[in-house]
Structure formats: structure tokens, C-alpha cells
Amino acid sequence: MSKMANITRKSKGIFIGFCLIFLTCLYSNSSNAQEIKEGEVITIDKAISMALTNHPDIKTAEATVKIYESRLGQVRSDYYPTVNLNTGVTRYSSGGGDTNFTSSLNLNQNIYDFGKRESKVKIEDYNVSSAMQELQNIKQQVILSVKKAYFSSLQARASLEVAKEVVRQYYNHLKKAQGFYEAGLKARYELTKAEADLSSSKTNLLKADNTFRVSLATLKNAMSVPYAPDFDIKDVPIVKDNTDVKVDELIQRALLNRQDYLSLKLKQRAQESRIELQKAGNYPSITGSMQYNVSGDKTPFDKSWSVGAMLTMPIFTGFNIRYQVEEALATLNTLKYQTDALMQKIILEVRQAYLNMIEAGQRIESARITLKYAEENLELANGRYAAGIGSPIEVSDALATYSSAKNSLINAEYDYNIAVAELKKAVGE
Secondary structure, X not given: OHHHHHHHHHHHHHHHHHHHHHHHHHHHXXXXXXXXXXXXXXXXXXXXXXXXXXXXXXXXXXXXHHHHHHHHHHHHXXXXXXXXXXXXXXXXXXXXXXXXXXXXEXXXXXXXXXXXXXXXXXXXXXXXXXXXXXXXXXXHHHHHHHHHHHXXXXXXXHHHHHHHHHHHHHHHHHHHHHHHHHOOOOOHHHHHHXXXXXXXXXXXXXXXXXXXXXXXXXXXXXXXXXXXXXXXXXXXXXXXXXXXOOHHHHHHHHHHHOHHHHHHHHHHHHHHHHHHHHHHHHOOEEEEEEEEEEEEOOOOOEEEEEEEEEEEOOOOOOOHHHHHHHHHHHHHHHHHHHHHHHHHHHHHHHHHHHXXXXXXXXXXXXXXXXXXXXHHHHHHHHHHHHOOOOOHHHHHHHHHHHHHHHHHHHHHHXXXXXXXXXXXXXXXX
């Protein structure tokens, strides 16, 4: 019975533990979601702020910085002495059961090691700086992801409004066709075509609505609040103010600002210090020590002390130091090649984002002109059909042209905003 009772208690404990873990995860996920109210209008600045607060990639990078800061503290500890206290009591069965007491205080200090200690500190100091740059780079990536998702949601919402407008236009056209048919002024064909066009436009509306919903889900994920309730987003104006900047100037700014590029540069510096450390393995090191001892089986105890220094000189290490230096040099070369490859990637990213921004800006102007003519054409087609002299094909074509022109303008505008965001990320600003 006792074994069964223990098993039951253990089972209950495991069950309660799982429940606590589940509730903790549920609370942690819902706590972020509670920052957003149902139907709240979220600005792009708030979306970015929430992502910077909640995103796990950022938290991981912050933890990595702390790891390197801790390693820096560890190597700095070599500047301080180590102090150990050893105490023991021994009782002997012979000799009347005597008890012997021993205690010693040991102090050791690295006096000089020909730059090994300093090289270790340099390595970890550069690693901390590199990790901090990488943290900023991840924040920039998160910001870009939020901006792209936000603009894509605005783009999908605008396209949804176009789809709704097309449905309204086809519904009005159907009422006109039905009136003409009932009055005997139009053939049955025009009525059925109007019904088919309306049905097709409703299908397109469903697709546009689903695209908008998916884009909002993507935005929630980019903000790292996947459990958030449905919310609305605020439109962002199109601001064309970057077309006068020269691409070569942007590339130079990118090579000065890009955090991932700076991170690799710092890793190179750390590796150069590591080479110094490996080479210093051929040199001696000097350590000092002090010991104070107390022992005996009765008071007053015997006391003694000692002070000394030791020089350790590597004579032959089986070529181990040589190969460590070769490895460190090869690693440094690898980092240099990675830095060169990243530089080429940065130049390409800046040029692509710049050209995409210019092209999207030009498309905006062209799309506005096209939309203006499409609106006029649609108005004429509707007017002609209402007067009984137009055809349903003319109306359908005009509506299709209008819908295409409107969506082309929407796409160009938000492609421009996305290109600007990508250019800022590429430049590291």
C-alpha cells in the first residue's frame, strides 16, 4: 500500500507540474496579446514597438550578449588573486583517540604571463561588442519584417476595398440590365452576363478578403503577438523624399552603419587577439603564492606560513602551440573572406533597394495617369449603358480596366514604401 501511495503522490505531482507549465506558457502568450484590444487601431510605430519588446529573436540575442559579458567577467577575474580555505579534522582510534585539526589559507596570484591575460580580455571584449552589434542587426531585421507585413496588410486592405467597389458597380449594372430586360429593351443575354459578372466579382471579393486576413496573421506573427485579437491598422502616407540621394553615397553609409558588417569586423579583431594569445603560449608565466597553516591536536596549535613564486616555461609541447597558431590564422582568413562576401551582399542589397524604390516611384506616377483615364472610361461606359446605347461588354471591360488600374496604383504605392524600408535596412539606418 505504501508503494502505491508513493506512486499516486508522484503521479499527482507530475500532473500538477505539467498544469503549471501549461498555464505559464498560456499566460506568457496571452499577456502579449492582452496589450491589444479587440478592434483597436494599431499604428506602425506601435507594431514596431511591440515587436521589439516581444520578439524571441531579440530576446535570444540579448541573452547572447549577457553570455559574452559573463565570459568577459570570467577572464577579468585573472587580474585578482584566488583565495582558498581548507579545514579538516581527523580522529585516530589508536593513541587514546586523539583528534588532529588542520587548517590552511592559500592565496595564488598571476603575476605576469607575457600578455596572455590581456589577450583573453581583448578577445572577450571584442566578442561583447560583436554580440551587441548583432543584437542591433536583429532588431533592424525585426523592424523590416514588421514594416513589410504592415505595408502588405495595408495593400491587401486597399485591394479589398477595390474588390468591394467592383461588386457594387456590378450590382448597379445588374439592376440596370434587369430593368432594361423587364421593359423589353435588352436581350436576356445582357441580364445573364450581368449576373455572371456579379458572381465572378463576389468570388474575387472572397479572395481579396482572405488575402487581407492572411496578411493580418502575418503581421501578428511579425509583431510576435500571434494570439492577439483582431485589430485594425492605420494607413501610412506615401512620402517620396529619397530619390535625390546618390546610390554610391548610400553604399558608403551602409559600410559604416551595417551592424552585421561591423559585427564581423569585431570578430576579426577578436581573432587577431586570439592569435596573440596562441603565440604567447611559447612564453613563460610567473605566479605567486602564499600559504598559512594551522594544525595540531591541542591548543595552542602549530602555525606556519610560506611565500613563494613559480616560473613555468614551456619547453616542448609536441608542436601543439604551432598548430593552434595556424588554426587561429586560418580562422582569421575565413572571417576576412566572410567579411568580403558580406560587403558584396550589402552593395547588392543597397543597389536593389534603391532601384526598386526608383522604379516604384515611377510606377506611381504612371499608375495615377492610367487610373484617371480608367475612371473616365468607366464613367462613360456606365453613362452609355444607362442611356441604353452601350453594351455590357463595354461596361465589363471598363470595370476590369478600372480595377486593374486601381490595384496597380495601390501596388506601386506600397511597393514604394516597402522599398524605402528595405533601403533603410540595407543602409543600416
